[in-house]
Amino acid sequence: MHDSSPSFVRGWLAERQDRGLLRRLRRASPVASSARFVHDGRQGISFASNDYLGLAHHPALVEALIEGAKIWGVGAGSSALVGGYTEAHAVLESELAAFLGFPAARVFTSGYAANLAVITAFAREAPTAIFADKLVHASLVDALQLARAGGAKVRRYPHGNLSFLGQWLEKSREPVKLVVTDGVFSMDGDIAPLSALSELARAHGAWLIVDDAHGFGILGPAGQGSFADAGLTPQSHWLWVVTFGKALGAMGAAVLGAEEAMLWLDQAARTHIYTTAMPPALAHAVHTALQLVREETTRRDRLAALIHHWRQGVARLPAIEVIHAPEPPESSSSALPRLPFSRTPIQPLILGSPGQTLAIEQALAQAGFFVPAIRPPTVPEGSARLRFSLCADHGEAELDALLEVLSPIFQQFPTADK
Ligand code: PMP
Numbered sequence: 001m002h003d004s005s006p007s008f009v010r011g012w013l014a015e016r017q018d019r020g021l022l023r024r025l026r027r028a029s030p031v032a033s034s035a036r037f038v039h040d041g042r043q044g045i046s047f048a049s050n051d052y053l054g055l056a057h058h059p060a061l062v063e064a065l066i067e068g069a070k071i072w073g074v075g076a077g078s079s080a081l082v083g084g085y086t087e088a089h090a091v092l093e094s095e096l097a098a099f100l101g102f103p104a105a106r107v108f109t110s111g112y113a114a115n116l117a118v119i120t121a122f123a124r125e126a127p128t129a130i131f132a133d134k135l136v137h138a139s140l141v142d143a144l145q146l147a148r149a150g151g152a153k154v155r156r157y158p159h160g161n162l163s164f165l166g167q168w169l170e171k172s173r174e175p176v177k178l179v180v181t182d183g184v185f186s187m188d189g190d191i192a193p194l195s196a197l198s199e200l201a202r203a204h205g206a207w208l209i210v211d212d213a214h215g216f217g218i219l220g221p222a223g224q225g226s227f228a229d230a231g232l233t234p235q236s237h238w239l240w241v242v243t244f245g246k247a248l249g250a251m252g253a254a255v256l257g258a259e260e261a262m263l264w265l266d267q268a269a270r271t272h273i274y275t276t277a278m279p280p281a282l283a284h285a286v287h288t289a290l291q292l293v294r295e296e297t298t299r300r301d302r303l304a305a306l307i308h309h310w311r312q313g314v315a316r317l318p319a320i321e322v323i324h325a326p327e328p329p330e331s332s333s334s335a336l337p338r339l340p341f342s343r344t345p346i347q348p349l350i351l352g353s354p355g356q357t358l359a360i361e362q363a364l365a366q367a368g369f370f371v372p373a374i375r376p377p378t379v380p381e382g383s384a385r386l387r388f389s390l391c392a393d394h395g396e397a398e399l400d401a402l403l404e405v406l407s408p409i410f411q412q413f414p415t416a417d418k
Contacts, residue, residue: 050389052389072281079274092286100224113275119180124268131165133156136180190341215344227240244289310347
Protein backbone atom coordinates (compact mmCIF):
# COMPACT_ATOMS: atom_id res chain seq x y z
CA MET A 1 0.00 0.00 0.00
CA HIS A 2 1.04 3.62 0.43
CA ASP A 3 4.28 4.82 1.98
CA SER A 4 4.23 6.79 5.17
CA SER A 5 2.83 10.22 4.40
CA PRO A 6 5.93 12.45 3.89
CA SER A 7 7.70 10.12 1.44
CA PHE A 8 4.42 9.28 -0.26
CA VAL A 9 3.84 12.97 -0.92
CA ARG A 10 7.43 13.45 -2.15
CA GLY A 11 7.15 10.52 -4.54
CA TRP A 12 3.75 11.62 -5.76
CA LEU A 13 4.99 15.13 -6.49
CA ALA A 14 8.08 13.80 -8.29
CA GLU A 15 5.93 11.59 -10.47
CA ARG A 16 3.65 14.55 -11.31
CA GLN A 17 6.69 16.64 -12.17
CA ASP A 18 8.06 13.92 -14.48
CA ARG A 19 4.78 13.75 -16.38
CA GLY A 20 4.61 17.53 -16.85
CA LEU A 21 1.54 17.67 -14.61
CA LEU A 22 2.77 19.54 -11.54
CA ARG A 23 0.71 22.66 -10.84
CA ARG A 24 2.29 25.73 -9.29
CA LEU A 25 0.76 28.89 -7.90
CA ARG A 26 1.87 32.13 -9.49
CA ARG A 27 1.83 35.17 -7.28
CA ALA A 28 0.25 38.13 -9.08
CA SER A 29 0.93 41.77 -8.31
CA PRO A 30 -1.80 44.41 -8.69
CA VAL A 31 -2.86 45.35 -12.21
CA ALA A 32 -5.48 47.76 -13.53
CA SER A 33 -7.27 45.19 -15.70
CA SER A 34 -7.82 41.44 -15.84
CA ALA A 35 -6.26 41.57 -19.32
CA ARG A 36 -2.85 42.37 -17.76
CA PHE A 37 -0.53 40.38 -15.53
CA VAL A 38 2.50 41.00 -13.37
CA HIS A 39 4.12 37.81 -12.03
CA ASP A 40 7.47 37.98 -10.23
CA GLY A 41 8.27 41.28 -11.90
CA ARG A 42 7.44 39.95 -15.39
CA GLN A 43 4.49 41.72 -17.00
CA GLY A 44 2.36 41.39 -20.08
CA ILE A 45 -1.04 40.55 -21.51
CA SER A 46 -3.11 37.96 -19.68
CA PHE A 47 -5.43 35.48 -21.37
CA ALA A 48 -6.11 33.67 -18.12
CA SER A 49 -9.07 35.49 -16.59
CA ASN A 50 -12.76 34.63 -16.67
CA ASP A 51 -13.53 38.31 -16.06
CA TYR A 52 -14.76 38.30 -19.66
CA LEU A 53 -16.41 41.73 -19.61
CA GLY A 54 -13.60 43.40 -17.69
CA LEU A 55 -15.90 44.34 -14.79
CA ALA A 56 -13.64 43.30 -11.89
CA HIS A 57 -11.82 46.66 -12.04
CA HIS A 58 -14.84 48.75 -13.06
CA PRO A 59 -14.93 51.89 -10.88
CA ALA A 60 -18.67 51.50 -10.20
CA LEU A 61 -18.16 47.94 -8.99
CA VAL A 62 -15.20 48.87 -6.80
CA GLU A 63 -17.24 51.74 -5.33
CA ALA A 64 -20.21 49.44 -4.69
CA LEU A 65 -18.05 47.03 -2.72
CA ILE A 66 -16.69 49.87 -0.58
CA GLU A 67 -20.19 51.27 -0.11
CA GLY A 68 -21.52 47.80 0.76
CA ALA A 69 -18.83 47.34 3.40
CA LYS A 70 -19.69 50.73 4.91
CA ILE A 71 -23.35 49.76 5.12
CA TRP A 72 -23.02 46.11 6.14
CA GLY A 73 -19.51 45.60 7.50
CA VAL A 74 -17.18 43.01 6.01
CA GLY A 75 -18.57 39.62 7.01
CA ALA A 76 -22.10 38.21 7.24
CA GLY A 77 -21.37 36.88 10.73
CA SER A 78 -23.38 33.68 10.42
CA SER A 79 -24.95 31.30 7.97
CA ALA A 80 -27.92 32.51 5.93
CA LEU A 81 -30.52 30.62 7.95
CA VAL A 82 -29.11 31.62 11.32
CA GLY A 83 -28.99 35.38 10.66
CA GLY A 84 -26.52 36.09 7.86
CA TYR A 85 -29.25 36.66 5.25
CA THR A 86 -29.84 40.37 4.68
CA GLU A 87 -31.79 42.83 2.56
CA ALA A 88 -28.74 42.97 0.28
CA HIS A 89 -29.08 39.22 -0.45
CA ALA A 90 -32.85 39.47 -0.90
CA VAL A 91 -32.58 42.40 -3.34
CA LEU A 92 -29.92 40.60 -5.37
CA GLU A 93 -32.04 37.43 -5.50
CA SER A 94 -35.14 39.20 -6.71
CA GLU A 95 -33.21 41.26 -9.30
CA LEU A 96 -31.53 38.10 -10.61
CA ALA A 97 -34.82 36.23 -10.79
CA ALA A 98 -36.45 39.12 -12.66
CA PHE A 99 -33.51 39.50 -15.09
CA LEU A 100 -33.38 35.81 -15.95
CA GLY A 101 -37.14 35.24 -15.86
CA PHE A 102 -37.27 32.66 -13.05
CA PRO A 103 -39.73 32.83 -10.14
CA ALA A 104 -37.02 32.90 -7.44
CA ALA A 105 -33.31 32.63 -6.62
CA ARG A 106 -30.97 31.70 -3.75
CA VAL A 107 -27.51 33.16 -3.34
CA PHE A 108 -24.55 30.87 -2.59
CA THR A 109 -20.96 31.66 -1.62
CA SER A 110 -19.55 30.04 -4.77
CA GLY A 111 -20.50 28.08 -7.85
CA TYR A 112 -18.81 25.08 -6.30
CA ALA A 113 -21.09 25.31 -3.26
CA ALA A 114 -24.18 25.86 -5.41
CA ASN A 115 -23.47 22.80 -7.55
CA LEU A 116 -22.84 20.61 -4.51
CA ALA A 117 -26.05 21.92 -2.95
CA VAL A 118 -28.43 21.21 -5.77
CA ILE A 119 -27.19 17.74 -6.69
CA THR A 120 -26.61 16.30 -3.24
CA ALA A 121 -29.84 17.66 -1.75
CA PHE A 122 -31.88 15.52 -4.12
CA ALA A 123 -29.73 12.45 -3.68
CA ARG A 124 -30.02 12.57 0.09
CA GLU A 125 -33.76 13.00 0.22
CA ALA A 126 -35.05 10.50 -2.37
CA PRO A 127 -33.97 7.60 -4.61
CA THR A 128 -32.35 9.53 -7.42
CA ALA A 129 -30.95 8.79 -10.87
CA ILE A 130 -28.51 11.34 -12.24
CA PHE A 131 -27.44 11.61 -15.88
CA ALA A 132 -24.58 14.01 -16.48
CA ASP A 133 -22.51 15.03 -19.49
CA LYS A 134 -19.02 13.49 -19.49
CA LEU A 135 -17.35 16.92 -19.52
CA VAL A 136 -19.20 18.70 -16.69
CA HIS A 137 -17.15 20.93 -14.41
CA ALA A 138 -15.11 19.46 -11.52
CA SER A 139 -17.52 20.89 -8.94
CA LEU A 140 -20.34 18.89 -10.53
CA VAL A 141 -18.09 15.82 -10.71
CA ASP A 142 -17.56 16.11 -6.94
CA ALA A 143 -21.29 16.61 -6.43
CA LEU A 144 -21.93 13.43 -8.44
CA GLN A 145 -19.45 11.50 -6.31
CA LEU A 146 -21.13 12.66 -3.12
CA ALA A 147 -24.52 11.80 -4.55
CA ARG A 148 -23.29 8.33 -5.51
CA ALA A 149 -21.92 7.79 -2.01
CA GLY A 150 -25.38 8.73 -0.74
CA GLY A 151 -27.01 6.01 -2.87
CA ALA A 152 -27.86 7.84 -6.10
CA LYS A 153 -27.42 6.08 -9.44
CA VAL A 154 -25.05 8.19 -11.53
CA ARG A 155 -24.33 7.79 -15.24
CA ARG A 156 -22.25 10.00 -17.50
CA TYR A 157 -23.28 10.30 -21.15
CA PRO A 158 -20.65 10.93 -23.85
CA HIS A 159 -20.23 14.67 -24.36
CA GLY A 160 -23.35 16.06 -26.02
CA ASN A 161 -24.62 12.60 -27.00
CA LEU A 162 -28.32 12.61 -26.32
CA SER A 163 -29.16 9.18 -27.74
CA PHE A 164 -27.59 7.49 -24.70
CA LEU A 165 -29.36 9.92 -22.42
CA GLY A 166 -32.74 9.20 -23.99
CA GLN A 167 -32.31 5.44 -23.57
CA TRP A 168 -31.15 5.76 -19.98
CA LEU A 169 -34.00 8.09 -19.02
CA GLU A 170 -36.44 5.69 -20.63
CA LYS A 171 -35.20 2.79 -18.47
CA SER A 172 -34.83 4.71 -15.23
CA ARG A 173 -37.35 3.89 -12.50
CA GLU A 174 -36.14 6.25 -9.75
CA PRO A 175 -38.75 8.78 -8.57
CA VAL A 176 -36.25 11.63 -8.91
CA LYS A 177 -34.28 12.02 -12.14
CA LEU A 178 -31.73 14.74 -12.83
CA VAL A 179 -30.20 15.68 -16.16
CA VAL A 180 -27.04 17.65 -15.47
CA THR A 181 -24.90 19.72 -17.82
CA ASP A 182 -22.74 22.80 -18.09
CA GLY A 183 -24.37 25.53 -20.22
CA VAL A 184 -20.99 26.49 -21.70
CA PHE A 185 -18.25 23.88 -21.20
CA SER A 186 -15.46 25.56 -19.31
CA MET A 187 -12.45 24.01 -21.06
CA ASP A 188 -13.84 23.80 -24.61
CA GLY A 189 -16.15 26.81 -24.93
CA ASP A 190 -18.91 24.86 -26.66
CA ILE A 191 -22.57 25.20 -25.67
CA ALA A 192 -24.82 22.35 -24.51
CA PRO A 193 -27.79 21.40 -26.73
CA LEU A 194 -30.20 22.92 -24.22
CA SER A 195 -33.36 22.81 -26.25
CA ALA A 196 -33.12 19.04 -26.82
CA LEU A 197 -31.94 18.42 -23.26
CA SER A 198 -34.84 20.36 -21.80
CA GLU A 199 -37.33 18.52 -24.00
CA LEU A 200 -35.90 15.11 -23.08
CA ALA A 201 -35.89 15.95 -19.38
CA ARG A 202 -39.48 17.23 -19.50
CA ALA A 203 -40.70 14.18 -21.41
CA HIS A 204 -39.27 11.87 -18.72
CA GLY A 205 -40.31 13.88 -15.68
CA ALA A 206 -36.69 14.82 -14.92
CA TRP A 207 -35.21 18.06 -13.63
CA LEU A 208 -32.75 19.83 -15.90
CA ILE A 209 -29.87 21.23 -13.87
CA VAL A 210 -27.59 23.60 -15.78
CA ASP A 211 -24.36 25.16 -14.56
CA ASP A 212 -24.20 28.32 -16.65
CA ALA A 213 -21.08 29.77 -15.01
CA HIS A 214 -19.60 30.75 -18.39
CA GLY A 215 -22.80 31.66 -20.24
CA PHE A 216 -24.29 34.06 -17.69
CA GLY A 217 -23.56 37.70 -18.55
CA ILE A 218 -22.16 36.72 -21.95
CA LEU A 219 -24.66 34.84 -24.10
CA GLY A 220 -28.13 35.79 -25.29
CA PRO A 221 -29.34 39.18 -26.46
CA ALA A 222 -29.11 40.75 -22.98
CA GLY A 223 -26.59 38.45 -21.32
CA GLN A 224 -29.08 36.17 -19.54
CA GLY A 225 -27.02 33.22 -20.64
CA SER A 226 -27.09 30.05 -22.66
CA PHE A 227 -30.86 29.48 -22.50
CA ALA A 228 -31.50 32.92 -24.01
CA ASP A 229 -28.88 32.15 -26.67
CA ALA A 230 -30.92 29.06 -27.58
CA GLY A 231 -34.12 31.12 -27.75
CA LEU A 232 -35.58 29.41 -24.67
CA THR A 233 -37.37 30.80 -21.64
CA PRO A 234 -37.08 29.30 -18.15
CA GLN A 235 -39.28 26.33 -17.41
CA SER A 236 -40.65 24.82 -14.24
CA HIS A 237 -38.43 21.71 -14.42
CA TRP A 238 -35.19 23.76 -14.59
CA LEU A 239 -32.75 24.52 -11.82
CA TRP A 240 -30.28 27.05 -13.11
CA VAL A 241 -26.88 27.84 -11.57
CA VAL A 242 -25.14 31.14 -12.36
CA THR A 243 -21.88 32.38 -10.89
CA PHE A 244 -20.60 35.88 -10.15
CA GLY A 245 -16.86 35.17 -10.39
CA LYS A 246 -16.68 35.29 -14.18
CA ALA A 247 -18.60 37.77 -16.38
CA LEU A 248 -19.78 39.68 -13.28
CA GLY A 249 -16.22 40.21 -12.10
CA ALA A 250 -16.99 39.34 -8.46
CA MET A 251 -17.49 36.08 -6.53
CA GLY A 252 -20.40 33.90 -5.45
CA ALA A 253 -23.29 32.21 -7.22
CA ALA A 254 -27.03 31.72 -7.31
CA VAL A 255 -29.47 28.92 -8.01
CA LEU A 256 -32.67 29.91 -9.82
CA GLY A 257 -35.93 28.03 -10.01
CA ALA A 258 -39.42 27.74 -8.59
CA GLU A 259 -40.22 29.41 -5.25
CA GLU A 260 -40.89 26.00 -3.72
CA ALA A 261 -37.56 24.62 -4.96
CA MET A 262 -35.76 27.52 -3.23
CA LEU A 263 -37.59 26.84 0.04
CA TRP A 264 -36.55 23.24 -0.35
CA LEU A 265 -32.89 24.25 -0.79
CA ASP A 266 -33.22 26.17 2.50
CA GLN A 267 -34.06 22.84 4.16
CA ALA A 268 -31.87 20.39 2.27
CA ALA A 269 -28.82 22.14 0.77
CA ARG A 270 -25.94 21.62 3.17
CA THR A 271 -23.50 24.04 1.49
CA HIS A 272 -26.17 26.70 2.02
CA ILE A 273 -27.13 25.75 5.58
CA TYR A 274 -23.72 25.06 7.12
CA THR A 275 -21.55 27.84 5.75
CA THR A 276 -21.20 31.53 6.55
CA ALA A 277 -23.41 33.54 4.21
CA MET A 278 -21.93 35.55 1.35
CA PRO A 279 -20.83 38.94 2.73
CA PRO A 280 -23.79 41.32 2.25
CA ALA A 281 -21.30 43.91 0.95
CA LEU A 282 -20.49 41.50 -1.85
CA ALA A 283 -24.18 40.91 -2.56
CA HIS A 284 -24.52 44.72 -2.78
CA ALA A 285 -21.60 44.85 -5.25
CA VAL A 286 -22.91 41.94 -7.34
CA HIS A 287 -26.18 43.83 -7.69
CA THR A 288 -24.19 46.67 -9.28
CA ALA A 289 -22.37 44.17 -11.53
CA LEU A 290 -25.76 42.92 -12.70
CA GLN A 291 -26.76 46.48 -13.61
CA LEU A 292 -23.51 46.91 -15.55
CA VAL A 293 -24.15 43.68 -17.47
CA ARG A 294 -27.57 45.00 -18.43
CA GLU A 295 -26.53 48.57 -19.23
CA GLU A 296 -23.02 48.40 -20.70
CA THR A 297 -23.94 46.25 -23.68
CA THR A 298 -20.95 47.58 -25.64
CA ARG A 299 -18.72 45.29 -23.56
CA ARG A 300 -20.50 42.23 -24.95
CA ASP A 301 -20.31 43.67 -28.47
CA ARG A 302 -16.57 44.27 -28.10
CA LEU A 303 -16.08 40.75 -26.84
CA ALA A 304 -18.01 39.29 -29.78
CA ALA A 305 -15.81 41.29 -32.20
CA LEU A 306 -12.66 40.06 -30.44
CA ILE A 307 -13.82 36.43 -30.60
CA HIS A 308 -14.38 36.82 -34.35
CA HIS A 309 -11.00 38.51 -34.82
CA TRP A 310 -9.22 35.79 -32.83
CA ARG A 311 -10.75 32.90 -34.75
CA GLN A 312 -9.98 34.53 -38.09
CA GLY A 313 -6.39 35.11 -36.97
CA VAL A 314 -5.91 31.53 -35.77
CA ALA A 315 -7.39 30.22 -39.02
CA ARG A 316 -4.66 32.10 -40.92
CA LEU A 317 -1.84 30.45 -38.95
CA PRO A 318 -0.08 27.57 -40.71
CA ALA A 319 -0.57 24.00 -39.45
CA ILE A 320 -3.59 24.51 -37.22
CA GLU A 321 -6.79 22.51 -37.55
CA VAL A 322 -9.73 24.90 -37.22
CA ILE A 323 -13.20 23.49 -36.57
CA HIS A 324 -15.76 25.84 -38.11
CA ALA A 325 -19.00 24.26 -36.90
CA PRO A 326 -20.22 22.17 -33.99
CA GLU A 327 -18.80 18.70 -34.64
CA PRO A 328 -19.94 15.22 -33.71
CA PRO A 329 -18.34 14.18 -30.42
CA GLU A 330 -14.70 12.98 -30.54
CA SER A 331 -14.42 13.21 -34.30
CA SER A 332 -10.84 14.44 -34.79
CA SER A 333 -7.68 12.37 -34.82
CA SER A 334 -5.45 15.06 -36.31
CA ALA A 335 -2.01 15.59 -34.81
CA LEU A 336 -2.13 19.35 -35.48
CA PRO A 337 -2.99 21.86 -32.77
CA ARG A 338 -6.77 22.14 -32.92
CA LEU A 339 -9.09 25.10 -32.46
CA PRO A 340 -12.48 23.62 -31.55
CA PHE A 341 -15.72 25.34 -32.50
CA SER A 342 -16.58 27.96 -29.88
CA ARG A 343 -18.67 31.14 -30.02
CA THR A 344 -17.71 32.03 -26.46
CA PRO A 345 -14.68 33.83 -24.99
CA ILE A 346 -13.19 30.41 -24.16
CA GLN A 347 -10.95 29.67 -27.15
CA PRO A 348 -8.65 26.71 -26.47
CA LEU A 349 -5.94 25.30 -28.70
CA ILE A 350 -5.79 21.58 -28.03
CA LEU A 351 -2.25 20.16 -28.30
CA GLY A 352 -2.44 16.81 -26.52
CA SER A 353 0.85 16.48 -24.69
CA PRO A 354 1.05 18.08 -21.21
CA GLY A 355 4.84 18.62 -21.46
CA GLN A 356 4.57 20.37 -24.83
CA THR A 357 1.67 22.51 -23.59
CA LEU A 358 3.59 23.57 -20.51
CA ALA A 359 6.71 24.39 -22.56
CA ILE A 360 4.61 26.58 -24.85
CA GLU A 361 2.97 28.28 -21.86
CA GLN A 362 6.46 29.14 -20.59
CA ALA A 363 7.69 30.37 -23.97
CA LEU A 364 4.60 32.58 -24.31
CA ALA A 365 5.21 34.00 -20.84
CA GLN A 366 8.77 34.89 -21.91
CA ALA A 367 7.24 36.73 -24.85
CA GLY A 368 4.88 38.65 -22.53
CA PHE A 369 1.67 36.61 -22.82
CA PHE A 370 0.09 34.64 -20.00
CA VAL A 371 -1.94 31.76 -21.44
CA PRO A 372 -2.56 28.93 -18.97
CA ALA A 373 -1.69 25.33 -19.88
CA ILE A 374 -4.63 23.16 -18.86
CA ARG A 375 -3.62 19.55 -18.31
CA PRO A 376 -5.18 16.32 -17.06
CA PRO A 377 -6.97 15.72 -14.75
CA THR A 378 -8.71 19.05 -15.46
CA VAL A 379 -9.19 17.86 -19.07
CA PRO A 380 -9.24 14.25 -20.39
CA GLU A 381 -5.91 12.44 -20.95
CA GLY A 382 -4.41 13.30 -24.33
CA SER A 383 -6.17 16.65 -24.59
CA ALA A 384 -3.86 19.08 -22.79
CA ARG A 385 -4.45 22.55 -24.12
CA LEU A 386 -3.74 26.24 -24.01
CA ARG A 387 -6.88 27.97 -22.80
CA PHE A 388 -7.13 31.49 -24.23
CA SER A 389 -9.78 33.50 -22.38
CA LEU A 390 -10.73 36.63 -24.26
CA CYS A 391 -11.82 39.75 -22.38
CA ALA A 392 -13.51 42.99 -23.45
CA ASP A 393 -10.39 44.82 -22.22
CA HIS A 394 -8.15 43.18 -24.83
CA GLY A 395 -7.28 45.17 -27.93
CA GLU A 396 -7.24 43.68 -31.42
CA ALA A 397 -3.59 44.70 -31.70
CA GLU A 398 -2.84 42.60 -28.61
CA LEU A 399 -4.49 39.58 -30.18
CA ASP A 400 -2.48 40.17 -33.35
CA ALA A 401 0.76 40.41 -31.37
CA LEU A 402 -0.02 37.10 -29.68
CA LEU A 403 -0.91 35.46 -32.99
CA GLU A 404 2.41 36.62 -34.39
CA VAL A 405 4.47 34.86 -31.72
CA LEU A 406 2.33 31.69 -31.70
CA SER A 407 3.57 30.11 -34.93
CA PRO A 408 7.32 30.32 -34.24
CA ILE A 409 6.72 29.02 -30.71
CA PHE A 410 4.65 26.10 -32.01
CA GLN A 411 7.49 25.30 -34.43
CA GLN A 412 10.00 25.42 -31.60
CA PHE A 413 7.97 22.86 -29.61
CA PRO A 414 6.55 20.54 -32.28
CA THR A 415 3.60 18.30 -31.63
CA ALA A 416 4.58 15.44 -29.36
CA ASP A 417 2.79 12.13 -29.04
CA LYS A 418 -0.57 12.51 -27.37
N1 PMP B 1 -18.86 25.73 -12.80
C1 PMP B 1 -18.02 26.00 -13.82
C2 PMP B 1 -18.39 25.56 -15.19
C3 PMP B 1 -16.82 26.67 -13.56
O1 PMP B 1 -15.96 26.93 -14.56
C4 PMP B 1 -16.52 27.06 -12.24
C5 PMP B 1 -15.25 27.82 -11.88
N2 PMP B 1 -14.14 27.54 -12.57
C6 PMP B 1 -17.42 26.74 -11.23
C7 PMP B 1 -18.58 26.09 -11.54
C8 PMP B 1 -17.14 27.09 -9.82
O2 PMP B 1 -17.56 28.39 -9.57
P1 PMP B 1 -16.91 29.20 -8.39
O3 PMP B 1 -15.58 29.64 -8.87
O4 PMP B 1 -17.87 30.30 -8.15
O5 PMP B 1 -16.81 28.25 -7.23
